[in-house]
Amino acid sequence: MNESENMTREVAAPVRDNAEVVEALNRRYEAGFVTDIESTSLPPGLNEDIVRQLSAIKGEPEWMTEWRLAAYRHWLTMPEPDWAKLDIGPIDYQSVSYYSAPKAGPKSLDEVDPKLLETYEKLGVPLHERAKLAGVAVDAVFDSVSVGTTFRKELAEAGVIFCSMSEAIREHGDLVRQYLGSVVPVGDNYFAALNSAVFSDGSFVFIPKGVRCPMELSTYFRINAMNTGQFERTLIVAEDDSHVSYLEGCTAPMRDENQLHAAVVELVALDRAQIKYSTVQNWYPGDENGVGGIYNFVTKRGDCRGVSSKISWTQVETGSAITWKYPSCVLRGDHSVGEFYSVALTHHRQQADTGTKMIHIGKGTKSKIVAKGISAGRSSNSYRGLVKIEKGADGARNYTQCDSLLIGKKCGAHTFPYMEVKNPGAIVEHEATTSKISDDQLFYCLSRGIGEEDAVSMIVDGFCKQVFRELPMEFAVEAKKLLEVSLEGAVG
Amino acid sequence: MHMLKIDNLHARVEGKEILKGLSLTVNPGEVHAIMGPNGAGKSTLGNVLSGREGYEVTEGTVSFGGQDLLALEPEERAAVGVFLAFQYPVEIPGVNNTYFLRAALNAQRKFRGEDELDSMRFLKLVREKLKIMQISDELLHRAVNEGFSGGEKKRNEIFQMAVLEPKLAILDETDSGLDIDALKQVAEGVNALRSPARSFLVVTHYQRLLDYIEPDFVHVLAGGRIVESGDKNLALKLEAEGYAWLADKHPHLRKADLAGEAA
Numbered sequence: 117m118n119e120s121e122n123m124t125r126e127v128a129a130p131v132r133d134n135a136e137v138v139e140a141l142n143r144r145y146e147a148g149f150v151t152d153i154e155s156t157s158l159p160p161g162l163n164e165d166i167v168r169q170l171s172a173i174k175g176e177p178e179w180m181t182e183w184r185l186a187a188y189r190h191w192l193t194m195p196e197p198d199w200a201k202l203d204i205g206p207i208d209y210q211s212v213s214y215y216s217a218p219k220a221g222p223k224s225l226d227e228v229d230p231k232l233l234e235t236y237e238k239l240g241v242p243l244h245e246r247a248k249l250a251g252v253a254v255d256a257v258f259d260s261v262s263v264g265t266t267f268r269k270e271l272a273e274a275g276v277i278f279c280s281m282s283e284a285i286r287e288h289g290d291l292v293r294q295y296l297g298s299v300v301p302v303g304d305n306y307f308a309a310l311n312s313a314v315f316s317d318g319s320f321v322f323i324p325k326g327v328r329c330p331m332e333l334s335t336y337f338r339i340n341a342m343n344t345g346q347f348e349r350t351l352i353v354a355e356d357d358s359h360v361s362y363l364e365g366c367t368a369p370m371r372d373e374n375q376l377h378a379a380v381v382e383l384v385a386l387d388r389a390q391i392k393y394s395t396v397q398n399w400y401p402g403d404e405n406g407v408g409g410i411y412n413f414v415t416k417r418g419d420c421r422g423v424s425s426k427i428s429w430t431q432v433e434t435g436s437a438i439t440w441k442y443p444s445c446v447l448r449g450d451h452s453v454g455e456f457y458s459v460a461l462t463h464h465r466q467q468a469d470t471g472t473k474m475i476h477i478g479k480g481t482k483s484k485i486v487a488k489g490i491s492a493g494r495s496s497n498s499y500r501g502l503v504k505i506e507k508g509a510d511g512a513r514n515y516t517q518c519d520s521l522l523i524g525k526k527c528g529a530h531t532f533p534y535m536e537v538k539n540p541g542a543i544v545e546h547e548a549t550t551s552k553i554s555d556d557q558l559f560y561c562l563s564r565g566i567g568e569e570d571a572v573s574m575i576v577d578g579f580c581k582q583v584f585r586e587l588p589m590e591f592a593v594e595a596k597k598l599l600e601v602s603l604e605g606a607v608g
Numbered sequence: 609m610h611m612l613k614i615d616n617l618h619a620r621v622e623g624k625e626i627l628k629g630l631s632l633t634v635n636p637g638e639v640h641a642i643m644g645p646n647g648a649g650k651s652t653l654g655n656v657l658s659g660r661e662g663y664e665v666t667e668g669t670v671s672f673g674g675q676d677l678l679a680l681e682p683e684e685r686a687a688v689g690v691f692l693a694f695q696y697p698v699e700i701p702g703v704n705n706t707y708f709l710r711a712a713l714n715a716q717r718k719f720r721g722e723d724e725l726d727s728m729r730f731l732k733l734v735r736e737k738l739k740i741m742q743i744s745d746e747l748l749h750r751a752v753n754e755g756f757s758g759g760e761k762k763r764n765e766i767f768q769m770a771v772l773e774p775k776l777a778i779l780d781e782t783d784s785g786l787d788i789d790a791l792k793q794v795a796e797g798v799n800a801l802r803s804p805a806r807s808f809l810v811v812t813h814y815q816r817l818l819d820y821i822e823p824d825f826v827h828v829l830a831g832g833r834i835v836e837s838g839d840k841n842l843a844l845k846l847e848a849e850g851y852a853w854l855a856d857k858h859p860h861l862r863k864a865d866l867a868g869e870a871a
């Protein structure tokens with residue numbers, strides 16, 4: 117291979133109409149209820165005072181306030197990005213409220229407003245006893261505040277810290293200070309800078325040396341209040357020889373206006389540590405005419421800092437009006453491994469521009485990318501990925517596979533694989549396919565007695581199998597159900 | 609009482625009339641072979657009976673067990689007992705073969721008001737049927753038809769038939785693309801499924817399949833109609849003489865209708 121090689125490719129494939137399939141896709145959004153809870157919000161708008169007030173409400177130490185202010189000042193100097201293949205109306209950052217919390221501040225799970233627990237029940241969040249049954253430790257973030265973390269005692273016995281970011285800043289300040297912003301620097305991009313200034317909560321996970329986290333960790337995010345943005349910040353640190361699997365799920369009520377979600381997730385894996393991060397994202401996608409919905413602008417990055425460390429991202433993205441995220445791995449440690457498994461489903465007028473970046477720095481580093489895009493309606497679904505092999509990354513390898521499934525003829529699928537290879541010994545492989553649910557496949561199922569809706573979800577499920585296999589068991593079931601709901605609707 | 613009664617069936621595909629007044633009666637337990645030159649409408653018949661989209665019936669009736677078959681959706685036709693073994697079975701990547709078959713069987717049972725089979729009972733059923741078809745276990749664990757050889761695909765079709773237990777099985781050019789060993793295996797499977805309550809429509813271009821699946825009746829489909837019917841000797845005659853002789857007997861047939869050669 118040449119000293120340096122760049123490649124860009126776009127695949128856009130129109131397909132023949134299939135009226136029934138399109139109808140079958142008329143989705144229902146089942147998480148679209150609003151919870152009537154008294155909440156405290158900061159007035160809309162953003163300035164240094166708001167940042168200070170936010171920090172004060174949360175009782176943060178001085179260094180944190182300064183960190184936020186520095187981020188805010190940096191953000192002011194940055195232009196909004198416009199390079200992604202997205203069609204975005206102007207966002208008025210001054211009309212957003214940057215903090216909203218349920219009024220009665222919860223001290224423990226027992227004090228949590230029953231209405232809130234009801235909300236989680238509707239969402240199927242295994243909080244409380246159900247959590248124990250499911251064996252999942254859950255941190256739930258409602259609007260901006262973490263409302264309860266289950267299983268704390270059990271985790272503490274193992275030496276694992278799993279708490280809200282607010283609490284971590286107060287209780288584990290040194291750890292947070294050491295790692296916060298070390299993977300995604302304050303000025304990394306426009307939305308990361310904004311997040312750094314105004315993030316309200318999120319999760320913090322610390323797995324000490326040699327510990328295998330005894331259970332799956334999980335966070336559920338929900339945006340409830342009107343006109344609020346959600347800016348959560350998640351930091352996971354896995355020390356040498358440790359192991360953790362983490363899952364986040366997201367929903368929001370149906371509203372006509374767009375809501376902003378700009379999260380930052382940082383992962384740090386030290387020597388031989390393994391982090392598996394799974395996302396099931398079901399933010400409100402807007403209605404079929406593209407009114408309302410969440411703007412999901414997220415920066416997720418994992419740093420394989422130690423030798424033979426491994427970070428694996430798995431995501432199932434079905435929601436949001438606009439999704440803009442590229443969970444990435446910086447493969448710094450020799451022989452470290454990065455993986456990205458993704459299913460992104462867009463329908464109606466949803467837009468998704470998602471993919472990953474694999475930055476190979478260490479020797480013998482390996483990465484694997486499997487991206488599955490499903491487009492229906494008038495939606496647009498883009499895979500954008502960067503594989504970068506630095507000069508010193510001897511023996512680096514990457515394998516990329518991008519598959520697109522089109523349903524109907526008005527949707528689009530695009531693939532933008534970028535490669536920068538600076539080491540001549542590296543091996544980079546890329547495969548891409550675009551297919552549609554064929555009339556032949558559908559008729560085959562029908563002729564065996566399987567109804568149209570079931571046939572479509574069966575075919576889609578088969579298409580996603582490679583990714584679902586990577587999800588923790590109970591969430592694989594959830595993801596499958598979510599796709600089924602997304603594909604639910606009247607069959608002609 | 610007849611199982612299938614097709615009366616004066618006319619059907620169009622993409623605006624072109626393919627079936628032009630086809631009539632055929634099949635009684636329970638009978639095996640009918642449908643032969644005919646290329647483009648005669650053999651595959652169209654199977655697709656129309658199964659309810660494939662794009663095949664438009666413009667005239668005529670089809671009664672199946674006394675029921676108006678044409679009024680049913682494709683999946684309902686399957687549930688009342690019509691099975692089409694495809695000439696080119698399609699691959700469905702990532703969908704497990706056994707899972708697919710169980711979903712199909714239970715969808716049919718549900719439609720008929722029967723209880724659905726749990727995995728234990730289903731597996732027991734599958735094991736029994738596996739013996740009949742001599743299909744390896746390994747095939748069951750793969751995705752539907754994915755990476756199957758031509759012979760494996762056709763055997764899988766017959767295996768599905770064995771599990772779904774239809775009243776009427778339509779075999780659409782099941783012999784195409786098979787070598788003689790594979791052909792024998794498929795025919796053995798079909799023969800094992802013959803019963804007084806089950807009828808077969810064997811659509812084929814070649815006589816050789818009928819050496820292994822012996823028909824009660826042989827029909828020649830040409831110009832969109834059944835123009836000649838007889839017993840298995842008719843197939844032998846077609847094998848020896850081709851279709852051209854039919855033109856003398858049926859002056860309304862155009863030369864083009866008989867252009868296909870029997871091998």
